[in-house]
Amino acid sequence: MELNERQxxxxxxxxxxxxxxxxxxxxxxxxxxxxxxxxxxxxxxxxFLEARPRVGYFYTGQTSExxxxxxxxKLTVGDFQSVPIVISEAASAYQxxxxxxxxxxxxxxxxxxxGLLAGVLSRKDLLRTAIGSQDMNQVPVSVIMSRMPNIxxxxxxxxxxxxxxxxxxxxxDSVPVVHTKGQGFEVVGRMTKTNITxxxxxxxxxx
Amino acid sequence: MELNERQxxxxxxxxxxxxxxxxxxxxxxxxxxxxxxxxxxxxxxxxFLEARPRVGYFYTGQTSExxxxxxxxKLTVGDFQSVPIVISEAASAYQxxxxxxxxxxxxxxxxxxxGLLAGVLSRKDLLRTAIGSQDMNQVPVSVIMSRMPNIxxxxxxxxxxxxxxxxxxxxxDSVPVVHTKGQGFEVVGRMTKTNITxxxxxxxxxx
Numbered sequence: 241m242e243l244n245e246r247q248x249x250x251x252x253x254x255x256x257x258x259x260x261x262x263x264x265x266x267x268x269x270x271x272x273x274x275x276x277x278x279x280x281x282x283x284x285x286x287x288f289l290e291a292r293p294r295v296g297y298f299y300t301g302q303t304s305e306x307x308x309x310x311x312x313x314k315l316t317v318g319d320f321q322s323v324p325i326v327i328s329e330a331a332s333a334y335q336x337x338x339x340x341x342x343x344x345x346x347x348x349x350x351x352x353x354x355g356l357l358a359g360v361l362s363r364k365d366l367l368r369t370a371i372g373s374q375d376m377n378q379v380p381v382s383v384i385m386s387r388m389p390n391i392x393x394x395x396x397x398x399x400x401x402x403x404x405x406x407x408x409x410x411x412x413d414s415v416p417v418v419h420t421k422g423q424g425f426e427v428v429g430r431m432t433k434t435n436i437t438x439x440x441x442x443x444x445x446x447x
Numbered sequence: 448m449e450l451n452e453r454q455x456x457x458x459x460x461x462x463x464x465x466x467x468x469x470x471x472x473x474x475x476x477x478x479x480x481x482x483x484x485x486x487x488x489x490x491x492x493x494x495f496l497e498a499r500p501r502v503g504y505f506y507t508g509q510t511s512e513x514x515x516x517x518x519x520x521k522l523t524v525g526d527f528q529s530v531p532i533v534i535s536e537a538a539s540a541y542q543x544x545x546x547x548x549x550x551x552x553x554x555x556x557x558x559x560x561x562g563l564l565a566g567v568l569s570r571k572d573l574l575r576t577a578i579g580s581q582d583m584n585q586v587p588v589s590v591i592m593s594r595m596p597n598i599x600x601x602x603x604x605x606x607x608x609x610x611x612x613x614x615x616x617x618x619x620d621s622v623p624v625v626h627t628k629g630q631g632f633e634v635v636g637r638m639t640k641t642n643i644t645x646x647x648x649x650x651x652x653x654x
Binding site (some may be wrong): 244276278281282285286308309311312313334340341346363367368370372376393399400401404405407408410413432433434436437438439440441443444445 | 451485488489492493515518519520541544547548553570572575576577578607608611614620639641643645646647648650652
C-alpha cells in the first residue's frame with residue numbers, strides 16, 4: 241500500500257518519540273487531532289503503529305517490506321521441490337554422466353546399499369573427472385562425490401527462502417530434501433536453483 | 448496488510464454491486480454509515496476500493512498479491528547481474544573448461560573478433576564434449592557452443608522476474624546482459640539462476 245507524505249511523517253515522529261499521544265503528534269504537524277484521525281486509523285489498522293489506550297502510539301517496526309517478507313515466507317519446499325534422481329555408490333562416473341543427460345539434471349544423489357543418502361554428485365564434479373587422465377568407466381562415483389556428513393540438505397516444511405539462502409551460502413546448485421530414517425536420511429526430493437527461480441516467477445506473476 | 452472480516456465483506460459487496468454508495472453498503476451490513484467510515488477509508492487508501500464523488504465505490508481488482516507483485520517488479524537486472532566471463536571463438540574446449548574452473552562459473556560467453564556476442568557455452572556442452580571421443584584440445588568452442596541468433600539475452604533495465612521466466616522457458620542456466628552495438632551485441636553482464644536465487648533471498652530477508 242502507498243502511504244501519503246503525512247502518513248510517512250507520522251511514522252517518523254512515532255518512531256523517534258514513542259509512546260506519543262495523538263494530540264502530541266497533531267501538535268508536531270500543526271494540525272488538529274480530528275484531521276489526523278483517518279491517518280492514524282489507517283496506520284494502526286495496517287499494522288505500522290500500535291495504539292495503547294491511555295499511553296499512546298508505538299511503532300511496530302512493521303513496514304510494507306516486512307509484510308512482503310511474510311508473504312514470501314509462506315512458500316515451502318514441499319510446494320516447489322522436484323523428483324530426486326539417485327544413483328548407487330558403486331556406479332561409475334561414466335554411468336553418472338549418462339544418467340545426468342538422460343534425466344536432464346545438474347546433480348545426482350548417491351545412495352548406499354540401505355538406500356540412504358551417501359553423497360551428492362554435481363556436473364562440476366563430473367567435468368573435473370572427465371578432463372582428468374583417468375578412465376571414467378573405472379572411477380566409482382563414491383570417489384568423486386561430496387560425502388556425508390558434509391552435505392547441505394533441507395526438509396519438506398522448510399521455507400523456500402531459507403533453502404535459497406542455504407544454496408548461496410554453501411555455493412551449491414542443489415540440495416536433497418530428506419526425511420530422517422534410522423541413523424541416516426532418505427532422499428524424498430530435490431531443491432535446485434531452478435526450483436527457486438520458478439518460485440520467484442510464481443511470486444511475480446500470480447494474479 | 449491483514450484485513451478484518453468486515454473489510455473482506457465490504458470488498459465482496461462492492462465487487463458484486465459496484466457502483467454502490469457508503470449508505471447502501473451500511474444497509475447491507477446492518478450498521479450505520481459512521482461505523483463503516485474507518486473501514487472505507489482503509490480500503491480506499493490501501494487501493495482495494497476507489498471512491499468516486501456522487502457515484503459510489505468501485506472495486507479496483509487490487510489485492511495484497513498484486514501489491515506484492517508490484518514490489519517484486521521493482522527489482523531490475525542492473526542491481527543483481529554478475530560480471531560476464533568471455534572467451535574467444537578460436538579457443539579450444541579444453542581452454543574453456545580451464546577458464547570455467549578458474550573463474551568458477553557455469554557458463555561462458557563466446558565473442559567474435561569484433562568483441563560481439565557469438566555464442567554461449569555451458570558446463571553441459573563441455574561435459575558432453577568431454578565424454579566424447581574427440582581430443583578437447585582440438586575442438587574449438589565455436590563448434591560446441593549455442594550460437595547467435597538462437598541465444599536468449601536480456602537488458603540491464605529488464606525486471607528480474609522477466610529474466611527468471613526467460614531462464615525457465617528457454618531451459619538455460621544463464622543469459623548474457625547485452626547492449627546493442629552496431630549490428631550485434633556487446634556483453635555487459637551475466638544473469639544466472641544464482642543471481643535469481645540471491646534476488647529471492649534479498650526479498651525474503653530484507654528488513
